Amino acid sequence: MERIDVALIGAGRMGQVHGPNAANHPGLRLKYVVDPRPDAAAAMASRWGAQVAELDSALADPGIGGVLICSSTDQHLGHALAAVRAGKAVFCEKPIDLDLDKVRKAEPEFAGARFLLGFNRRFDPHFQALKRRLEAGEAGNLESLQLVNHDPAAPPPGFIPTSGGLFKDFTIHDLDLARWLLGEEPSEVFSSASCLVDPEIGRLGDVDTARTLLKTPTGKLCVISNTRRSGYGYDQRIEAYGSKGMLTAANVHANTVVTLNEQGVDAAPIHPNFAERYRAAYAGQLDHFAQVLHGRATAQAGYADGVAALVLAEACQESVRTGAPVRL
Numbered sequence: 479m480e481r482i483d484v485a486l487i488g489a490g491r492m493g494q495v496h497g498p499n500a501a502n503h504p505g506l507r508l509k510y511v512v513d514p515r516p517d518a519a520a521a522m523a524s525r526w527g528a529q530v531a532e533l534d535s536a537l538a539d540p541g542i543g544g545v546l547i548c549s550s551t552d553q554h555l556g557h558a559l560a561a562v563r564a565g566k567a568v569f570c571e572k573p574i575d576l577d578l579d580k581v582r583k584a585e586p587e588f589a590g591a592r593f594l595l596g597f598n599r600r601f602d603p604h605f606q607a608l609k610r611r612l613e614a615g616e617a618g619n620l621e622s623l624q625l626v627n628h629d630p631a632a633p634p635p636g637f638i639p640t641s642g643g644l645f646k647d648f649t650i651h652d653l654d655l656a657r658w659l660l661g662e663e664p665s666e667v668f669s670s671a672s673c674l675v676d677p678e679i680g681r682l683g684d685v686d687t688a689r690t691l692l693k694t695p696t697g698k699l700c701v702i703s704n705t706r707r708s709g710y711g712y713d714q715r716i717e718a719y720g721s722k723g724m725l726t727a728a729n730v731h732a733n734t735v736v737t738l739n740e741q742g743v744d745a746a747p748i749h750p751n752f753a754e755r756y757r758a759a760y761a762g763q764l765d766h767f768a769q770v771l772h773g774r775a776t777a778q779a780g781y782a783d784g785v786a787a788l789v790l791a792e793a794c795q796e797s798v799r800t801g802a803p804v805r806l
């Protein structure tokens with residue numbers, strides 16, 4: 479496969495996931511790293527044979543086919559617009575932006591663009607297998623879903639003010655997963671939330687524990703369970719109940735060895751964080767982006783999916799504020 483040059487924007491936690499995946503992909507070459515933190519940009523560039531660059535010069539290079547946007551959330555939309563205007567294919571981490579009005583206003587610019595949004599759960603092999611079995615009718619007609627998304631530990635308080643809050647930063651993954659599995663747009667949203675993990679999160683105006691109930695026009699129900707602290711690892715599960723049975727995607731353990739003895743049953747811990755739990759999903763997502771860039775696929779999670787998930791996240795916030803369900 480011919481290799482197409484890409485530029486990485488943002489060499490932080492997610493840049494360190496997607497940058498190496500691009501550098502190692504047979505259809506991509508990581509050419510530039512853009513980050514205002516010179517040390518972070520230089521370390522990533524030298525490790526993966528790329529060059530440090532400014533955004534404008536990277537986008538002005540006609541050899542650059544695509545960009546990977548892994549900058550902080552408040553930068554995504556500006557970077558995506560600049561890249562699309564320069565005719566590049568875009569992979570953009572979630573969410574598109576925190577401001578739904580801005581996101582909607584910019585939407586026409588993305589018509590026809592090659593734009594993949596970072597809803598990585600759609601690329602998880604376990605969740606993909608569950609969806610295939612659901613669509614094959616193994617559990618009959620889907621009636622309800624339970625999604626569990628529990629972080630192992632609360633983020634540092636400094637992360638909270640720019641995160642957009644639990645629903646736009648964290649639940650947004652589950653809202654997209656729900657849309658993907660339900661095959662229908664939720665028409666009603668009810669959320670209840672508390673601050674139980676870290677009082678500092680509450681002082682900063684956010685919540686850390688939530689339950690959300692989605693209902694679709696045909697009556698399908700989805701419950702989403704979120705917390706910023708499990709204490710036992712990165713808890714990621716799906717249960718899908720249908721007219722003929724149930725499908726479940728369980729947690730993934732560090733290894734499959736289980737001891738059974740007089741003391742009981744002892745298994746390895748579940749994966750401790752997103753980078754390990756979704757390692758295969760991130761690689762699959764980057765491979766899909768390469769297929770999009772090479773013109774062999776259309777993006778499986780596009781701009782419209784980002785808008786729809788943001789609409790639901792705002793509805794969750796509104797429901798917590800008013801204590802009432804929100805009809806869409």
Ligand SMILES: NC(=O)c1ccc[n+]([C@@H]2O[C@H](COP(=O)([O-])OP(=O)(O)OC[C@H]3O[C@@H](n4cnc5c(N)ncnc54)[C@H](O)[C@@H]3O)[C@@H](O)[C@H]2O)c1
Pocket residue numbers: 487488489490491492493512513514515518548549550551553571572573596597598647752
């Ligand atoms: N899909 C997932 O599983 C997942 C997980 C974590 C974070 N995220 C998302 O990824 C994004 C990045 O999160 P992170 O945890 O990597 O954050 P981070 O703070 O570790 O990294 C962000 C990087 O962007 C850089 N940056 C800031 N402004 C920039 C600019 N103008 N140009 C270029 N680079 C710039 C920062 O210097 C930093 O290195 C966030 O939007 C977050 O919501 C997604």
